[in-house]
Amino acid sequence: MTESASVGNGTLRIREMTIDDFPEVFHIGEEVFTAEYSQSLYRTWDEYEITTLFNSDNELCLVAETGESILGFALGTTVEKHNSPWKYGYLVWLGVHRGLQQGGVGSGLFKEIKRRMREQGVRMIIIDTSADNEPAIRFFQKQGFADTQQHVYMSLNLARKAKKKPGKKP
Numbered sequence: 181m182t183e184s185a186s187v188g189n190g191t192l193r194i195r196e197m198t199i200d201d202f203p204e205v206f207h208i209g210e211e212v213f214t215a216e217y218s219q220s221l222y223r224t225w226d227e228y229e230i231t232t233l234f235n236s237d238n239e240l241c242l243v244a245e246t247g248e249s250i251l252g253f254a255l256g257t258t259v260e261k262h263n264s265p266w267k268y269g270y271l272v273w274l275g276v277h278r279g280l281q282q283g284g285v286g287s288g289l290f291k292e293i294k295r296r297m298r299e300q301g302v303r304m305i306i307i308d309t310s311a312d313n314e315p316a317i318r319f320f321q322k323q324g325f326a327d328t329q330q331h332v333y334m335s336l337n338l339a340r341k342a343k344k345k346p347g348k349k350p
């Protein structure tokens with residue numbers, strides 16, 4: 181099933197991603213999920229993000245297009261927790277071509293992935309992004325997201341030798 185809406189001068193079509201879309205989706209992701217986008221290795225954009233989510237949840241891998249060009253994409257999955265009766269939807273990646281942002285493409289993709297998640301029995305959608313990604317935070321607030329929680333990432337460099345404490349035997 182596909183969804184259509186008007187955007188700019190054309191009709192925006194939201195449909196499931198196919199393998200032919202992989203290169204375009206990958207390159208849009210490279211454009212928007214740069215090293216500045218996320219300093220944490222946990223959130224790194226690469227081709228496995230596309231293939232892994234496509235393998236597990238192809239109904240939640242969507243692209244937005246007008247004519248033949250892909251303008252953006254949404255990749256999601258669902259999560260069930262052992263002790264919770266709730267099914268969660270996790271919108272892992274949402275990206276819109278840099279020059280085409282703020283034209284309603286992200287909203288169109290989100291509307292459709294939300295509809296699909298609801299159809300799959302999802303009761304709560306979660307997202308995560310950097311605390312300083314203001315446009316995305318505003319975008320998600322506009323979609324109704326609330327209860328923002330901050331998360332801390334720490335790292336331990338194992339390549340660096342630990343300093344010996346004075347007076348301690350090796």
Ligand SMILES: CC(C)(COP(=O)(O)OP(=O)(O)OC[C@H]1O[C@@H](n2cnc3c(N)ncnc32)[C@H](O)[C@@H]1OP(=O)(O)O)[C@@H](O)C(=O)NCCC(=O)NCCS
Pocket residue numbers: 212213272273274275276277280281282283284285286287288308309313314315316318319320322
């Ligand atoms: C976040 C993102 C997907 C939004 O897509 P988009 O197509 O630009 O969003 P829309 O045009 O549908 O915007 C809907 C609303 O979001 C808010 N918004 C979107 N971009 C914004 C920006 N740069 N600054 C402030 N608010 C913004 C606005 O409230 C907007 O409503 P309005 O147009 O009535 O003011 C897009 O900016 C993007 O690809 N960002 C880089 C990747 C990213 O951060 N992804 C999210 C985490 S995975």
